[in-house]
Amino acid sequence: MQGPRYQQVANTLIDEIRRGRWPVGELLPTEVDLCERFAVSRHTAREALRRLREAGMIERRQGSGTRVAALAPRVPYEQRVSSIEELLQYGKATRLDVTRIERRGADAATAQWLDCQQGAAIIRLHGRRTDRATQVLLCATDVYLLATPETVKRYGDTPALALATMLSDLNVSRLSRVEQSFAAVPMPKEAAGELHTRPGAPALAALRRYFDRSGKLILAAHSVHPGNTFTLSMSLGHDVIAAR
Amino acid sequence: MQGPRYQQVANTLIDEIRRGRWPVGELLPTEVDLCERFAVSRHTAREALRRLREAGMIERRQGSGTRVAALAPRVPYEQRVSSIEELLQYGKATRLDVTRIERRGADAATAQWLDCQQGAAIIRLHGRRTDRATQVLLCATDVYLLATPETVKRYGDTPALALATMLSDLNVSRLSRVEQSFAAVPMPKEAAGELHTRPGAPALAALRRYFDRSGKLILAAHSVHPGNTFTLSMSLGHDVIAAR
DNA sequence: CGTGGGAAATTGTCCGGACAACCTATACTG
DNA sequence: CAGTATAGGTTGTCCGGACAATTTCCCACG
Numbered sequence: 001m002q003g004p005r006y007q008q009v010a011n012t013l014i015d016e017i018r019r020g021r022w023p024v025g026e027l028l029p030t031e032v033d034l035c036e037r038f039a040v041s042r043h044t045a046r047e048a049l050r051r052l053r054e055a056g057m058i059e060r061r062q063g064s065g066t067r068v069a070a071l072a073p074r075v076p077y078e079q080r081v082s083s084i085e086e087l088l089q090y091g092k093a094t095r096l097d098v099t100r101i102e103r104r105g106a107d108a109a110t111a112q113w114l115d116c117q118q119g120a121a122i123i124r125l126h127g128r129r130t131d132r133a134t135q136v137l138l139c140a141t142d143v144y145l146l147a148t149p150e151t152v153k154r155y156g157d158t159p160a161l162a163l164a165t166m167l168s169d170l171n172v173s174r175l176s177r178v179e180q181s182f183a184a185v186p187m188p189k190e191a192a193g194e195l196h197t198r199p200g201a202p203a204l205a206a207l208r209r210y211f212d213r214s215g216k217l218i219l220a221a222h223s224v225h226p227g228n229t230f231t232l233s234m235s236l237g238h239d240v241i242a243a244r
Numbered sequence: 245m246q247g248p249r250y251q252q253v254a255n256t257l258i259d260e261i262r263r264g265r266w267p268v269g270e271l272l273p274t275e276v277d278l279c280e281r282f283a284v285s286r287h288t289a290r291e292a293l294r295r296l297r298e299a300g301m302i303e304r305r306q307g308s309g310t311r312v313a314a315l316a317p318r319v320p321y322e323q324r325v326s327s328i329e330e331l332l333q334y335g336k337a338t339r340l341d342v343t344r345i346e347r348r349g350a351d352a353a354t355a356q357w358l359d360c361q362q363g364a365a366i367i368r369l370h371g372r373r374t375d376r377a378t379q380v381l382l383c384a385t386d387v388y389l390l391a392t393p394e395t396v397k398r399y400g401d402t403p404a405l406a407l408a409t410m411l412s413d414l415n416v417s418r419l420s421r422v423e424q425s426f427a428a429v430p431m432p433k434e435a436a437g438e439l440h441t442r443p444g445a446p447a448l449a450a451l452r453r454y455f456d457r458s459g460k461l462i463l464a465a466h467s468v469h470p471g472n473t474f475t476l477s478m479s480l481g482h483d484v485i486a487a488r
Numbered sequence: 489c490g491t492g493g494g495a496a497a498t499t500g501t502c503c504g505g506a507c508a509a510c511c512t513a514t515a516c517t518g
Numbered sequence: 519c520a521g522t523a524t525a526g527g528t529t530g531t532c533c534g535g536a537c538a539a540t541t542t543c544c545c546a547c548g
Contacts, residue, residue: 004501030528041503046529062529063510184428184448184471202446202471204428227428227446248531274498285533290499306499307541 006047098127113220121147145219202227253292272310342371357464365391389463446471
């Protein structure tokens, strides 16, 4: 356990909710109870509960109490992307298993994604992303980055090491902006097999480009989600908290 | 001015940022300065700044300060949805031709969208959205709203009038929050004909729910875009500011 | 003149307390 | 018995303070 105290409390509660300690709809302990249990101030307990609510795991009502939220049974899986924090939350709640790493030249599409010359040396990682809690297979993902001496030294190694290094790079301090675009496409032949769907079925293709503080592109990732197991969700506006 | 103190502070700051009191990239007053100006505790000032950050208007860095976040650049042929302003821009650049208006009972899905009882009286508008400049047909759209006496009087009329009234309602002053979710689906039979595609082809289904300032749902809209003519794009985080 | 170190500034975390707003269930009243 | 008033419990708001983590900037030092 590390990080701020409220994060530890939040992680513990998330874990216990996932394990079913409080079923959906059940009342959670009150703020005062949590204060006693974790030996923290009410302020800290509230900060933890705030995280859970922003993650959509609980619903709170003044005067009534805190309940475990329904996990949106209507949609198999819902990615929330209204903020970088939520995107990082998605990254933490899922696992990327890298199956292949290779160096190659950039084709036309990749060159545009990485903002480089066609044929430039790039590194490509291929893998599958699964939900940590449910083990549901979410998408096939290709990660592309320029093969500079720095990145080769950093990523051009074993898949496990490359992944660990990359995750540490995509942390809040360095990550500054993410561009995303989505489109409905026919499921590609290559991905159909590993995602257990038929080629041509509706799929959601996502292209994400990550930029650091100086505006430099860190990497581009292209994912293919089966249409029947994935929903993209977001919220716009200012008083996100005030409502509900 | 009403509502909690932190909301008043947040609203004031949002308004001043929009009026350009602090240009993009400029340092905002420190928390302590805001405490003095608004005569609130640091806790309350931070609560207000939290709202602004969650709305994507400012970027904060420990030790450095708080800066006004940059707006992402525009891309012509994609729909950008990183902010309510961009969503309204999309609404202005396109035209919605309403072909049918009817009153009916809410089915299961509609009831969930409108947050009402199944079978409740609702109004449904059906139409097509086209790009004003290129006349490209973008999607088929169904708009749902509760058939209260107020809305019936307001919208239960001719299609043209209903559309004009609705557009005037969906303006910045009343609109406060939009929830959106997207999924890849097979093209429905009903929409395939009017969109000139074959049923079952990859399509992007979008559900949008519009809320006013008080958090009340105004209406829900469900659109189906052909996969081959539409890309959804968004940007999270903040462009970097040319400091130094 | 460059550079490293330390002080100052700024946001992040955490504590304690108090009252308000709101919900629920119980007891009471007609 | 139905409806209402009341009391208790729970979350929301707000205050005050303290220290930690991080960044920025200036100055002494080589």
